[in-house]
Structure formats: C-alpha cells, structure tokens
Amino acid sequence: MPVLIAHTISEATEILAENPDATILNGGTDLMVEVNFNHRHPSSVLLLRNVPQLREWSIDSSQQTITIGAGVPYAAMETGAIAAAVPALAQAARTVGSPQIRAAGTMGGNLGTCSPAGDTLPVLSALEATIHLSSQDGERIVPFGEFMVGPKKNSRLQHEIITAVTLPITGRRQGYSKVGVRNAMVISVASACFAVVDDTPRLAMGSVGPTILRAVKAEKFLTEATTNLNIISDEIAREFGQIASTEARPIDDHRSTAQYRAHAIKVLASRLAVRGTAS
Amino acid sequence: MSTNEFYSLKVNGVDHHVSDAWIGESLLYVLRERLGLPGSKGACEQGECGSCTVFIDGAAVCSCLVMAASAVESEIATVEGLNADGTLTDVQEAFVTEGAVQCGFCTPGLVMAVHHLLDENDSPSELEVKEALSGNICRCTGYGRIFAAVDKVVAVRKGALS
Ligand SMILES: Cc1cc2nc3c(=O)[nH]c(=O)nc-3n(C[C@H](O)[C@H](O)[C@H](O)COP(=O)(O)OP(=O)(O)OC[C@H]3O[C@@H](n4cnc5c(N)ncnc54)[C@H](O)[C@@H]3O)c2cc1C
Ligand code: FES
Ligand code: FES
Numbered sequence: 001m002p003v004l005i006a007h008t009i010s011e012a013t014e015i016l017a018e019n020p021d022a023t024i025l026n027g028g029t030d031l032m033v034e035v036n037f038n039h040r041h042p043s044s045v046l047l048l049r050n051v052p053q054l055r056e057w058s059i060d061s062s063q064q065t066i067t068i069g070a071g072v073p074y075a076a077m078e079t080g081a082i083a084a085a086v087p088a089l090a091q092a093a094r095t096v097g098s099p100q101i102r103a104a105g106t107m108g109g110n111l112g113t114c115s116p117a118g119d120t121l122p123v124l125s126a127l128e129a130t131i132h133l134s135s136q137d138g139e140r141i142v143p144f145g146e147f148m149v150g151p152k153k154n155s156r157l158q159h160e161i162i163t164a165v166t167l168p169i170t171g172r173r174q175g176y177s178k179v180g181v182r183n184a185m186v187i188s189v190a191s192a193c194f195a196v197v198d199d200t201p202r203l204a205m206g207s208v209g210p211t212i213l214r215a216v217k218a219e220k221f222l223t224e225a226t227t228n229l230n231i232i233s234d235e236i237a238r239e240f241g242q243i244a245s246t247e248a249r250p251i252d253d254h255r256s257t258a259q260y261r262a263h264a265i266k267v268l269a270s271r272l273a274v275r276g277t278a279s
Numbered sequence: 280m281s282t283n284e285f286y287s288l289k290v291n292g293v294d295h296h297v298s299d300a301w302i303g304e305s306l307l308y309v310l311r312e313r314l315g316l317p318g319s320k321g322a323c324e325q326g327e328c329g330s331c332t333v334f335i336d337g338a339a340v341c342s343c344l345v346m347a348a349s350a351v352e353s354e355i356a357t358v359e360g361l362n363a364d365g366t367l368t369d370v371q372e373a374f375v376t377e378g379a380v381q382c383g384f385c386t387p388g389l390v391m392a393v394h395h396l397l398d399e400n401d402s403p404s405e406l407e408v409k410e411a412l413s414g415n416i417c418r419c420t421g422y423g424r425i426f427a428a429v430d431k432v433v434a435v436r437k438g439a440l441s
Contacts, residue, residue, distance in 0.1 A: 003302055003348040025349060029326055032344040035303045036324045042303065047349045075338075098414025099392070101326055103338040104345075184413035185327060 003045045009053050009134055009163055015046050016159050017136045022046040024161060026054075026071055027104035029097070030113045046161075054108070054163060057082060067132075067166045070108025078102070086127070086167050088174040088193050092119040095178055098185050108162045111147065114154045117207045121148065122193035123176055125204035125212040129167045133160040141166075144212075151210045172196035173230065175272045178206070179264040181255075189256040190264035192244075194272035196229045203240075203269055208248035208261050218244040218269065232273050241270030286351045290314065291360025302348045307331040309347035310357060318358040318387050322416075329415030332388040333357050339395040341414075358387040361394065369432050370394055377428040381419035389415045393429055402433055 004022060006012035016022060023042035025031055026049055034040040048054055054071030059081070066085045068077070074093040077083060083090030096102050096119050110118040111131060123129075124144040131147045133140045133156060140160065147154050156162060174195035180186030191206035201222040203215040218240050222229070225236045232240075250261035285298045288309070295314045305324070310316040310333075320330035324343045331342040334356040342357075361368045367375070370393045380386050389412065396403060396411040403411065408429050417425060 003346065003351075005349070005352065025346060028344045028346055028349070029341075032305060032346060033325045035346070036305060036343060045302065045346065045349065047346075049349065050352055073338075097326065098329065099411055100329055100332060100339055100341045100414040101344075104340045 003047055005047045006051050008051060009161070012046060012048060012051060012161050013134050013136050013159070016161060019044050019046065020158055024048060024112065026106045026109045026112070027073065029101050029105040030109055048108070048161065059085060059169070064169045064171075065166050066169055067164050068107060069164050070111070070132075070162045071106050074102035074105050074107075075099070077107075085169045086123070086174075088123045088126070088176040088195060089120060089167065091176040092123050092178075092193070095119055095176075095186075095188075101185075107165055111154065111162050111165070112156070114148050114150075114152050116151050116209060116211060117188045117191070119176075119178065119188065119191065119206070121212045122191055122204040122206040123195075124165060124167070125214060126174070126193040126195040126202040127167045127170070127197060128202075129165050131162060132164040132166065133157075134163045135160040139163075145214075148211045168197060170195060170197050172199075175275055177268050177272055179268065187255065190248075190250070190261045190268065192265060192268040192272055194269065199229065201229055201273070203244055203272075205244065205248055205265055205269075207255075208250040208265055210249075213247060213249065215244040215247045215269065217247055222273065234270075234274065237270040237273040240273050241266040241268070244269040286348050288314070288347065288350055288355060289353070290316065290355045291357060291363075292354075297347070300348070302346070304347050305343045306333065306345040306347040306350055306355070307342040310342060316357055316359050320384055320387055322384065327416070328385070328388070329392060330385050330388040332391040332415065334391065334395065339392055358391055361390070368394065369435060370397070370428070373428040373431040373435070374425075377424050377431055379420060379424040379428040385415060385417040385419075389417065389425060393432070396429075397432060397436070401436065403429075 004015045022044045025045050025047050054069040057068040059066050074096050077093040110120045129144045131142045176193045178188035178191035188207045193204045195202050205213045245262045245266035248265045250258040287294050287296045322328040322330045326341045326344045333342040335353050
C-alpha cells in the first residue's frame, strides 16, 4: 500500500484518476485516528500536504472575497489577514482541538469529513461559501449548502479533490461560538455562526441536525424586527434565539441531550446577534 | 510523484531507513518501535494527550496523527534531538529544578511544546502559556509546577536569573 505524494494540484488529480481507490490525506487529524483504531484500512494514500498551491490564500478586492486553500492549517487562520477578512472563521479555527491539532488540521479535511460538529462548517453555511473541487475533468464550484448532504456525507465525487473555499468579505458583523464540556480540546455540543451579508442576517447551526442547518425563520424574524442590524436590542435578540432553537433538530447522544442542545442554540444565537465583530 | 513502500525518514538531521513496514503506521509507532527513538510517548493515539509531540518542518504536531510514510520529504525533530550532545536543554533543566516532572510520562511532549512556544514568543503571558500547553495533558502535577518551569526559562533567558 503506497503513499503517493503530489506536489501540484494537477499531479494530485492525475494520481487520483489513476488510483481511484486512493484515500486522500491532508493533516491526518481525522484520518489517522480512524487508521490507528482500525476503523479504516486504506489500500493506497494520496498525500496533499506537500502541495504548496493548497496552502495559499488570496483576497480579490474587486469582488470582496477571500479564497483559502484547502490545505491551509487552522493555525494560519487564527490571526492575521485571514482573521481580519473573516473574523467568524478565525473564531471557529481557534476553537478546534489544541495547538497541535490546529498546526496540522485543515478546512479541506473538515469538509472531507463533513461532521455536523465540524467547526468551520457553520461559518461556511452562514457566509454561503463556495467549495472548489478539481479533477481531471476540470473545476467544479459548489455552494456549501449543496456540498454537505448528510452527516459525514458530501457531494464530492470520488475522483475530485477539494482545492479551496471562497468566502465573502462582508465588512459587517459576524461571529462564531460553540458550547462544549470544557474550553480546550472539545467537539461541539452545539454551535452557531451569525453573519450579516448583503444587509441580511444569517444564522447557521452546527451539531443540532444531520447537516448544518440555517435558521430561516429566525433570519426572517430579525429582518422584519429591525431596520438597523448593527443595533439589535436584547429583547429582539432573545426572541431571535428562541425562534432559532425551534428550528434546531437535535438528538440525544453520548455528548449531550436534545433538550440541552436546543437551549444552547437559544443562548448562542441571541448572544451572537448582539456581539458579533465586523470584518 | 513518489511512492514509498520502503522509505527513509530524516529525524534529527539523520536519515533512517524503514523497510517492511505497513504504510498505515503512525510516525509515533515507527519512531518508537522501528527506529529506537522512544522519547516520544504514546498514550491516546488520537491527538488528545500531546505526549507524542514532535516537530514536522518546524510545526509542533502529534506524531500519532502523522502517517510515517507520508513524512519522507519532511524534517522531523524529536525530543532526543533537542541538544545534539545529549545534555539537557534549559527547558528540561527547569522542569527538573522546578519539580515539573512526577511520573514523567507527559514530560517529553511538554518539553517539545514549551520549546516551540518560547522559540516563537520569548515572553509569553500566562494566558499564552496556558493556551500553548492546552494540547498536553498531565495527570500528576496539576500544571502549576510546569508553568513555574516555563517562567523560570523565560527569566533565565532574559538574564534575570542564572
Ligand atoms: C484531538 C482532536 C481534536 C479535534 N477537535 C476538533 C474540533 O474542535 N473541531 C473540529 O471541527 N474538528 C476537530 N477535530 C477533527 C479534525 O481535526 C478536523 O476535522 C480537521 O479539519 C481535519 O483536517 P485534516 O487536514 O487533518 O484532515 P485529514 O484527516 O487529512 O482528512 C479528513 C478527511 O477528509 C478527506 N480530505 C482531506 N483533505 C481533502 C481534500 N483536499 N479533498 C478531498 N478530501 C479531503 C480525507 O480523505 C479524510 O476523509 C479534532 C481531531 C482531533 C484528533
Ligand atoms: S499519543 Fe498522540 S496525542 Fe496522545
Ligand atoms: S508528570 Fe505524570 S503525567 Fe505529567
């Protein structure tokens, strides 16, 4: 079982076309846990970590967007230019695992795994990010809402690699928060991202459904309840959180109960509506 | 493109050859069981305890989550290589004098994490130290002695203590 090491995106898609069963490896922080515990036995591996193009990011100032390579580690999103452009993404990145996990783990891997608890995913949902996929057939750009199709399921085709994510630079309020059993090294019990995009409020919720859920009723309520999204009263924020919690579809599992998760969404949504920072 | 059923790893500046390995083996396993470098410890094998911390191309990561055969193009540094002559580093020295070592199982990983922190930030705040060490679990010390060791190194490096 060989490890095939790509150095460019075209080399990676070529390897994948020739080895359709190859398992893609980036930071390894999801994949190696499964390999160590005998849950996965890859027959061959395509390593993307040594593709410099996947570790780049760029800002398009005419479109007001930022495109972040699938191999950029979380550590590079926590502060600096990426954090300034998309503060909610930086907030999400800072909550992932530990410094060691953030030095290795990537957004490409978060999207590859597509867990409802993946911390970047509510941010991609609220900001309506697009996912770039590459294969020998060319490039495909898919909105996040069509990318994640179920718990740990996405619409990536077997011969495609995730190359990058494009997000809008909104210049408006946005924020990400999660609830877990402690501060460091914790998978979320419930999470939420609030963002104002094109003067409309958006709320995406993680760990409370099979995919990341958008709280469309709460978004509509907030649009109608206020004319200035920069100043949201505590009372409106509370109502916003209340509505959002009715849109969550949580379950009981080993991490928490459905009832607590719905409560957590209420609190997270109302706090984020008041507190988010501007990019 | 390169493949590697037989491969070599550059650890602490030295090339080590690995043969007849299963390619899913973690770097932690290969270091300890195949290369005779047992300094990195394994406790959880799922990235949670930090006792296996090594540097890959300068980044501090969990070696249990690195597929060994994927690291053939990287510079790997382990706790064994911190001082080439095998003497203790200032961080290791401070761990000893401040009583930050009890059972010692977490120590190699913490020593690596502390070196990494202080290479990037020569005067970290209390919060920065706690954050930087949040991926390393110690079940013995309660961490107070470990933070004291970090403070000691910072002070010594600044010339305030010797
Ligand atoms: C101790 C610990 C704590 C963690 N804490 C958190 C947390 O707080 N929040 C969180 O969200 N996650 C957490 N995780 C999970 C993990 O770190 C993240 O999901 C991370 O983003 C995975 O990225 P990676 O590059 O390491 O992925 P890998 O493990 O390399 O890959 C993950 C999956 O994605 C696929 N893949 C990777 N890159 C691509 C690509 N470019 N194209 C197509 N497929 C690809 C792989 O085939 C694999 O199936 C934690 C993991 C550990 C071990
Ligand atoms: S053994 Fe690697 S983090 Fe615990
Ligand atoms: S000294 Fe025993 S685990 Fe830290």
